[in-house]
Amino acid sequence: MITHEEKIIQNVVRQFDGMLKIEVYDILYKIESLLSGFSSPIQFKQIKKSIDNTIDKEHFIAIDAYGYCYLEDECQYLKVFRIKSLLPVCLGGELLYFTTPGQYELTSYTNQNLEETFSNMHLQTIIAQFLKYNNAKKRNPKTRRLLLLELLDQIDPE
Numbered sequence: 417m418i419t420h421e422e423k424i425i426q427n428v429v430r431q432f433d434g435m436l437k438i439e440v441y442d443i444l445y446k447i448e449s450l451l452s453g454f455s456s457p458i459q460f461k462q463i464k465k466s467i468d469n470t471i472d473k474e475h476f477i478a479i480d481a482y483g484y485c486y487l488e489d490e491c492q493y494l495k496v497f498r499i500k501s502l503l504p505v506c507l508g509g510e511l512l513y514f515t516t517p518g519q520y521e522l523t524s525y526t527n528q529n530l531e532e533t534f535s536n537m538h539l540q541t542i543i544a545q546f547l548k549y550n551n552a553k554k555r556n557p558k559t560r561r562l563l564l565l566e567l568l569d570q571i572d573p574e
Contacts, residue, residue: 491568527552
């Protein structure tokens with residue numbers, strides 16, 4: 417016979433179906449960190465409100481009156497932002513930019529800018545080799561994630 421706790425665990429684990437193990441660990445760590453700030457019993461409405469406030473503060477940045485940017489994806493070496501503006505996409509209304517740890521200025525997400533940013537770093541040869549055969553904006557057809565970020569996620573930071 418299955419216990420109530422085991423049913424809950426099954427329902428949670430079902431959400432991880434098809435994900436990489438490291439992504440699941442990352443999500444579980446974020447959940448653990450999030451829950452540490454709340455008292456028992458858990459109130460979903462309080463947690464949802466906290467998550468919504470955090471997402472608004474960390475992932476959306478207003479850019480004058482012309483639009484905003486939001487965090488599209490990230491790994492330990494790179495954060496990729498998408499800029500949405502009032503201009504149509506064909507006129508440059510939606511563009512990708514990136515930052516690296518310790519850098520707060522948005523840089524256009526192009527092959528040349530990535531190579532320049534990572535020159536004289538331990539990732540220089542990996543980035544150059546990747547960009548030699550791929551465009552920086554190339555995506556995994558299944559996950560729609562940028563291939564460069566998937567590659568960088570596999571590299572140990574030490």
